[in-house]
Amino acid sequence: MPHLDIDGITQPATGEWDGRTLSAGYVADYKPFNFVDGEGVRCSLYVSGCPFKCPGCYNEAAQSFRYGAPYTQELEERILADLAQPYVAGLSLVGGEPFLATPTLIPLVRRVKESFGGDKSVWIWSGFTYEQLTHDTEDKQELLSLSDVLVDGPFIKQLYHHDLAFRGSSNQRIIDLALSRAQGEVVLWESERRDTEDRVPFLNPAPPRS
Numbered sequence: 001m002p003h004l005d006i007d008g009i010t011q012p013a014t015g016e017w018d019g020r021t022l023s024a025g026y027v028a029d030y031k032p033f034n035f036v037d038g039e040g041v042r043c044s045l046y047v048s049g050c051p052f053k054c055p056g057c058y059n060e061a062a063q064s065f066r067y068g069a070p071y072t073q074e075l076e077e078r079i080l081a082d083l084a085q086p087y088v089a090g091l092s093l094v095g096g097e098p099f100l101a102t103p104t105l106i107p108l109v110r111r112v113k114e115s116f117g118g119d120k121s122v123w124i125w126s127g128f129t130y131e132q133l134t135h136d137t138e139d140k141q142e143l144l145s146l147s148d149v150l151v152d153g154p155f156i157k158q159l160y161h162h163d164l165a166f167r168g169s170s171n172q173r174i175i176d177l178a179l180s181r182a183q184g185e186v187v188l189w190e191s192e193r194r195d196t197e198d199r200v201p202f203l204n205p206a207p208p209r210s
Contacts, residue, residue, distance in 0.1 A: 019100035040089025056157035090121035
């Protein structure tokens with residue numbers, strides 16, 4: 001069973017939460033052409049379903065796996081068409097918990113990569129940490145491998161700062177995934193590397209459990 005061990009936030013054992021069985025294929029919202037979910041003009045897809053239940057969550061309604069409306073092929077075509085606009089920097093995947101919406105997001109991100117190559121970046125937010133995701137289920141690892149930037153870790157209300165870019169609490173990191181894979185360790189996104197000294201460290205999660 002999940003247990004509570006980080007500021008009242010539900011934490012799963014490795015592989016315990018599997019989006020291939022939990023996801024109902026619903027999305028909470030789609031917001032094209034915005035400036036708040038990552039760098040540049042972005043198209044943001046908000047998926048439904050998140051068991052972390054962080055106290056103070058800004059999108060509490062989307063914790064339900066059946067909040068909003070079912071994801072459709074028509075919506076996917078709209079997302080691809082919006083991303084094709086030359087001023088759009090990329091796709092942002094927000095939640096809910098995107099790594100528990102892999103049946104929807106993996107095919108979508110594959111199409112984005114096939115259609116645009118490296119011209120459109122994929123930013124993704126998660127209550128899981130990078131370290132947890134790299135030891136979790138195959139679908140989570142695949143979605144991680146298809147993404148360019150990860151904002152990781154649960155929202156911790158006590159660590160909230162109103163002036164943090166693209167995240168809510170100072171434990172959360174903005175991670176350059178390509179560099180992290182190449183160097184074998186977490187490498188922060190370039191704009192974040194200057195801001196590490198004032199960061200309050202996240203309580204290290206327990207090592208992966210099988």
